[in-house]
Amino acid sequence: MTTERRMPATTLDERAMLEGWLEFHRKTLAFKCEGLSDEQLRSAAVEPSNLSLMGLVRHMADVERSWFRRVLADEDAAPLYWSDEDRDGEFRLTEADTYQEAYAAWQAEIETARRNAARFGLDDLSEGAHRRTGEKFNLRWIYTHMIEEYARHNGHADLIRERIDGSTGD
Template sequence: MTNDHTAAPERVWPASDTGERQALEQWLEYHRATLAVKCAGLTDEQLRTASVPPSDLNLLGLVRHMAEVERGWFRKVLGGEETAWLYATDEDYDRDIHTTEGDTYEEAYAAWQEEIAHARELAAKYSLDDLGAGAHRSGELFNLRWIYLHMIEEYARHNGHADLIRERVDGATGD
């Protein structure tokens, strides 16, 4: 069964004549949608298909990873929330990437979308120059502008991985 609930998500190209905050938010939304596009129409088995040995990187793992990244940067660093990771454990910090047959896109997609919704809600309360209420694991504080830029970079990098994995899974290419 394919993941019909995400078939053909719409991506909106960011406007070329907007202010800084809107540009950052639009590019982040574009990259969020791009990852969903790369996963659309695939079965859980296809989504768990690894890129190339020895890597076990797969599309489902990327969705789970981005849910963790959204959670970490927005809930923990920006919002200062003391919240547990969704997937990471003391035994396997990269559990988000390390998927098993029991892991489903439906669960991962729902968790990812919940983190995105929470991120949008939190970010709306801050100006670009405002420092987050929590510290990164390095102890450093980050303003919303830096977090937006980092999230765009994180999605762009992983969307490149998603391009290659999707092509390996079913031959589909494109931006």
């Protein structure tokens, strides 16, 4: 499978632009994981970090779930990989963890995110609130935050992928 990525057109309206950049960054993370074995995808960046490509995919599944289900739509959706007892659970991988499972969970959360976001305008406030602060957010803020979150972690993914097999690039 080859991930097709396209930067959004330069003349889109605000919502299409935000959605376009978010989609670009989602696909960038998938692109960084292509062609690697589960063992390579579980491979940590550098000691003592346990940051890995598979861990990043699992992390982003939980981030999508948190912002688009719990905060935006006020759904009761428990975290997939972490807990209050293990805040970095998504990065603690075992031999039993597979990219196929992580990728499927991530894609399911992305599809739910798209459906939930489609019900809101950019200025509409979330139905739920941040679990620690109680703040509500408009969809514009959530989109912008998600773009930032993916962009930061895609930078990590660039470095991890280069360490694994020397691949560099967008």
